[in-house]
Amino acid sequence: xxxxxxxxxxxxxxxxxxxxxxxxxxxxxxxxxxxxxxxxxxxxxxxxxxxxxxxxxxxxxxxxxxxxxxxxxxxxxxxxxxxxxxxxxxxxxxxxxxxxxxxxxxxxxxxxxxxxxxxxxxxxxxxxxxxxxxxxxxxxxx
Amino acid sequence: xxxxxxxxxxxxxxxxxxxxxxxxxxxxxxxxxxxxxxxxxxxxxxxxxxxxxxxxxxxxxxxxxxxxxxxxxxxxxxxxxxxxxxxxxxxxxxxxxxxxxxxxxxxxxxxxxxxxxxxxxxxxxxxxxxxxxxxxxxxxxx
DNA sequence: CGTATATCAGAAAGACTGAGATAC
DNA sequence: CGTATCTCAGTCATTCTGATATAC
Numbered sequence: 001x002x003x004x005x006x007x008x009x010x011x012x013x014x015x016x017x018x019x020x021x022x023x024x025x026x027x028x029x030x031x032x033x034x035x036x037x038x039x040x041x042x043x044x045x046x047x048x049x050x051x052x053x054x055x056x057x058x059x060x061x062x063x064x065x066x067x068x069x070x071x072x073x074x075x076x077x078x079x080x081x082x083x084x085x086x087x088x089x090x091x092x093x094x095x096x097x098x099x100x101x102x103x104x105x106x107x108x109x110x111x112x113x114x115x116x117x118x119x120x121x122x123x124x125x126x127x128x129x130x131x132x133x134x135x136x137x138x139x140x141x142x
Numbered sequence: 143x144x145x146x147x148x149x150x151x152x153x154x155x156x157x158x159x160x161x162x163x164x165x166x167x168x169x170x171x172x173x174x175x176x177x178x179x180x181x182x183x184x185x186x187x188x189x190x191x192x193x194x195x196x197x198x199x200x201x202x203x204x205x206x207x208x209x210x211x212x213x214x215x216x217x218x219x220x221x222x223x224x225x226x227x228x229x230x231x232x233x234x235x236x237x238x239x240x241x242x243x244x245x246x247x248x249x250x251x252x253x254x255x256x257x258x259x260x261x262x263x264x265x266x267x268x269x270x271x272x273x274x275x276x277x278x279x280x281x282x283x284x
Numbered sequence: 285c286g287t288a289t290a291t292c293a294g295a296a297a298g299a300c301t302g303a304g305a306t307a308c
Numbered sequence: 309c310g311t312a313t314c315t316c317a318g319t320c321a322t323t324c325t326g327a328t329a330t331a332c
Contacts (some may be wrong), residue, residue: 291330293328297322301317301319302316305315307312308311
């Protein structure tokens with residue numbers, strides 16, 4: 001009847017919060033035609049400099065093959081393009097296109113307003129602490 | 143060259159923390175033969191009472207068809223079983239099996255130790271605040 | 285030669301939609 | 309009849325592993 005007295009289940013809280021938040025975030029961005037992952041990539045490329053696949057993968061915590069597939073779809077949608085790195089031909093640099101820039105601007109406005117709404121009634125100090133602790137969890141080697 | 147001055151990107155922090163934590167959590171549980179989702183289901187059924195699919199789906203924030211498939215695999219692995227609800231034949235109650243109980247016990251020990259290690263050097267008060275804020279974010283309607 | 289980078293091939297779990305079956 | 313519960317069918321994006329091609 002009663003649940004076991006359990007260790008504080010931080011993993012579950014994190015999963016649930018992310019699941020519920022991202023469900024709505026997905027919807028907000030999907031209306032504009034992109035997934036959260038695509039927006040993350042566009043955001044990193046928005047300074048119009050090229051970046052290698054591996055770097056993008058590491059930043060977004062994906063394996064290279066996963067990033068390759070994501071970039072495949074974004075190339076097909078004309079959001080980014082691949083250009084071989086002249087200084088190291090093993091590398092392929094990914095650049096944002098004009099269409100990608102346009103979409104990125106729209107997505108960013110939507111994402112910003114989502115974040116503002118999400119932070120909602122949390123105080124600035126709470127948000128700062130939350131950010132610090134999430135960053136701490138993300139950086140744990142474990 | 144410089145990144146845009148952006149709204150505090152809580153969504154991104156949440157995604158990244160969850161991504162990096164869950165990657166390791168996956169590995170920890172996968173060694174024992176279950177996914178995090180399977181453990182969540184087993185944990186909810188561990189009092190050996192039956193629960194309808196819809197309730198499990200709502201608690202874990204999944205659509206019913208997704209939960210049906212998850213339960214399918216768990217039935218195939220003899221971890222749970224389906225029994226029609228006598229009082230409402232639309233419902234199918236899911237019960238944990240003896241094998242499920244055994245696996246749940248192992249998974250729980252592993253998950254608990256993972257959570258303890260994850261909490262790491264955070265103070266009890268920090269963990270409490272983190273839990274409260276994550277719960278708050280999860281409960282936002284938005 | 286060994287390492288690094290990206291891609292390919294394939295398998296699996298997950299997520300979503302829309303439609304259907306059954307029971308209230 | 310309308311609603312609720314679950315399942316089915318099908319599609320798609322994501323993830324992982326292991327192998328391959330190419331370049332350093």
